[in-house]
Amino acid sequence: MTKYSIFSLARNALTEHRNWTEAWRSPDPKPAYDVIIIGAGGHGLGTAYYLARNHGITNVAVLEKGYLGGGNTGRNTTIVRANYLLEGNEHFYEHSLKLWEGMSQDLNFNVMFSQRGVINLAHSDPQVDAFQRRGNAMILNGSDAVFLNRAEVQARAPLLDCSDGARYPIKGGLLQPRAGTARHDAVAWGYARAADAAGVDIIQNCEVTGIDIEGGRVTSVQTTRGAIKAGKVGTAVAGHTGHVAAMAGLRLPIESHVLQAMVSEPVKPCLDTVITSGAVHCYISQSDKGELVMGGDLDFYNSYAQRGNFPSIEDVVASVISMFPAFGRLRLMRTWGGVMDMSMDGSPIISKTPIDGFYVNGGWCYGGFKATPGSAWVYAHTIAEDRPHALNECFHLSRFARGYTIDEHGSGPTPGAH
Amino acid sequence: MLEIKCPWCGARTQTEFTYAGDATLDRPDAETGSEEDWYEYVYLRDNPRGAHDELWQHSAGCRRYVKVRRDVTTHEIIATGAPGAKLDGGGS
Numbered sequence: 313m314t315k316y317s318i319f320s321l322a323r324n325a326l327t328e329h330r331n332w333t334e335a336w337r338s339p340d341p342k343p344a345y346d347v348i349i350i351g352a353g354g355h356g357l358g359t360a361y362y363l364a365r366n367h368g369i370t371n372v373a374v375l376e377k378g379y380l381g382g383g384n385t386g387r388n389t390t391i392v393r394a395n396y397l398l399e400g401n402e403h404f405y406e407h408s409l410k411l412w413e414g415m416s417q418d419l420n421f422n423v424m425f426s427q428r429g430v431i432n433l434a435h436s437d438p439q440v441d442a443f444q445r446r447g448n449a450m451i452l453n454g455s456d457a458v459f460l461n462r463a464e465v466q467a468r469a470p471l472l473d474c475s476d477g478a479r480y481p482i483k484g485g486l487l488q489p490r491a492g493t494a495r496h497d498a499v500a501w502g503y504a505r506a507a508d509a510a511g512v513d514i515i516q517n518c519e520v521t522g523i524d525i526e527g528g529r530v531t532s533v534q535t536t537r538g539a540i541k542a543g544k545v546g547t548a549v550a551g552h553t554g555h556v557a558a559m560a561g562l563r564l565p566i567e568s569h570v571l572q573a574m575v576s577e578p579v580k581p582c583l584d585t586v587i588t589s590g591a592v593h594c595y596i597s598q599s600d601k602g603e604l605v606m607g608g609d610l611d612f613y614n615s616y617a618q619r620g621n622f623p624s625i626e627d628v629v630a631s632v633i634s635m636f637p638a639f640g641r642l643r644l645m646r647t648w649g650g651v652m653d654m655s656m657d658g659s660p661i662i663s664k665t666p667i668d669g670f671y672v673n674g675g676w677c678y679g680g681f682k683a684t685p686g687s688a689w690v691y692a693h694t695i696a697e698d699r700p701h702a703l704n705e706c707f708h709l710s711r712f713a714r715g716y717t718i719d720e721h722g723s724g725p726t727p728g729a730h
Numbered sequence: 731m732l733e734i735k736c737p738w739c740g741a742r743t744q745t746e747f748t749y750a751g752d753a754t755l756d757r758p759d760a761e762t763g764s765e766e767d768w769y770e771y772v773y774l775r776d777n778p779r780g781a782h783d784e785l786w787q788h789s790a791g792c793r794r795y796v797k798v799r800r801d802v803t804t805h806e807i808i809a810t811g812a813p814g815a816k817l818d819g820g821g822s
């Protein structure tokens with residue numbers, strides 16, 4: 313692996329950047345691996361990387377039906393935060409946030425993690441109370457949080473309508489200063505390059521079509537490039553978790569839904585933090601290219617299509633404009649959708665299953681991008697050691713049957729509501 | 731925009747409806763249902779990639795529930811009917 317540095321950049325500039333080596337190989341699948349990971353998004357690639365780096369397991373393949381990073385990893389609005397109230401969640405996401413802070417150095421790949429802060433807006437007095445409580449819980453759990461009053465929110469987001477006549481009155485906001493955004497594709501590329509360098513085979517255009525089980529133990533996977541034997545198999549297929557787990561005969565507490573996002577035409581810098589509102593339900597930031605990146609609700613019906621419908625787009629745009637009236641002058645440039653693995657309590661599943669050697673990572677709902685390094689870290693541990701890491705014991709598949717759901721919003725077993 | 735044919739009101743746009751999820755679930759009997767039955771009913775879903783039977787409430791119309799068979803990979807609506815109806819088509 314060529315180390316990326318100012319020197320390699322200068323050296324390659326001399327040959328007009330024609331001689332960079334490939335960032336990863338494109339090997340043919342071997343007949344057998346110790347571990348097969350299904351899905352080359354950030355979670356799958358990261359898991360392969362940490363299997364090698366933390367556990368010394370390098371006879372690993374990551375199988376991807378399309379191209380790596382082409383799923384939700386390359387489709388999300390890139391918000392990275394750890395502003396949760398509940399115990400299990402906050403510890404896990406704070407661990408993930410710490411890994412984000414060192415990711416570019418660790419991977420020798422600039423993932424452009426920008427700690428521009430994320431502000432969660434409070435629109436009512438009860439929300440002010442709830443957010444202060446959540447902020448205190450975050451601090452007690454070792455994370456960072458600052459409650460901003462209305463004037464402080466206004467100072468950080470001058471174009472946000474904080475006036476008395478605002479459609480959605482701004483009472484304050486919970487800021488997490490260390491939160492921010494990252495370059496989504498770079499996360500997939502960085503993990504792919506580092507995993508490949510450690511000996512992991514990343515096999516693209518290779519769809520898993522079946523999972524073979526003998527005597528309660530996984531033995532191999534069927535793919536569009538033939539059967540491949542495996543000691544252990546882990547899924548990291550986000551919105552496809554339901555039907556891939558069904559190949560192993562499992563029914564999961566997950567539904568697949570479509571979530572859309574969109575960007576405006578690029579404009580000069582005008583928003584240097586991330587603004588989110590749970591009550592209005594929209595989130596907005598500005599990309600390094602100048603586009604305003606926006607998202608909001610699901611389309612609210614089961615879907616495996618990577619595209620959605622106009623009512624949701626209109627709803628997001630209307631929400632954003634009511635908060636940032638000036639943005640009403642911009643044109644929408646692009647919209648797209650991703651298939652979301654909505655779990656029954658809004659929290660992820662990173663877990664062993666009743667099948668020996670078969671592991672599930674899914675149920676990421678709206679928020680799996682920020683979880684990428686943390687999820688990959690604990691999933692690699694779960695697979696390598698065949699038992700959960702302390703940070704994902706709470707995300708066990710059995711929690712639903714045992715009554716230990718982690719329902720951050722208290723919205724009950726309705727996947728679309730999380 | 732989805733166009734859903736309500737058996738009582740005719741074809742209407744999706745914005746008149748509220749999605750109510752999987753229509754294939756059987757509610758366990760309150761007296762005899764086991765914990766396992768309830769767990770499956772409340773939490774587990776087939777979540778198929780293909781034809782999906784689901785309920786939509788015509789909330790801005792007659793307010794009745796409509797059963798819809800929809801291909802969740804294309805969003806094509808294959809058939810609609812009353813909640814108890816058996817729908818045909820779409821290979822499921």
Ligand SMILES: Cc1cc2nc3c(=O)[nH]c(=O)nc-3n(C[C@H](O)[C@H](O)[C@H](O)COP(=O)(O)OP(=O)(O)OC[C@H]3O[C@@H](n4cnc5c(N)ncnc54)[C@H](O)[C@@H]3O)c2cc1C
Nearest residue numbers: 351353354355377383384385388389391520650680681682
């Ligand atoms: C519009 C949108 C906005 C979002 N915004 C945010 C946000 O701001 N912050 C945040 O934290 N999260 C956000 N998310 C969620 C986040 O993107 C995901 O939770 C996260 O990227 C999931 O990563 P992954 O690696 O698990 O999945 P993916 O990146 O989807 O990777 C899964 C891979 O599995 C492959 N696959 C599927 N089936 C098979 C098969 N049978 N065989 C082989 N390969 C298969 C797919 O092709 C895909 O490449 C958003 C999601 C969307 C759609």
Ligand SMILES: [Zn+2]
Nearest residue numbers: 736739788792
């Ligand atoms: Zn009707």
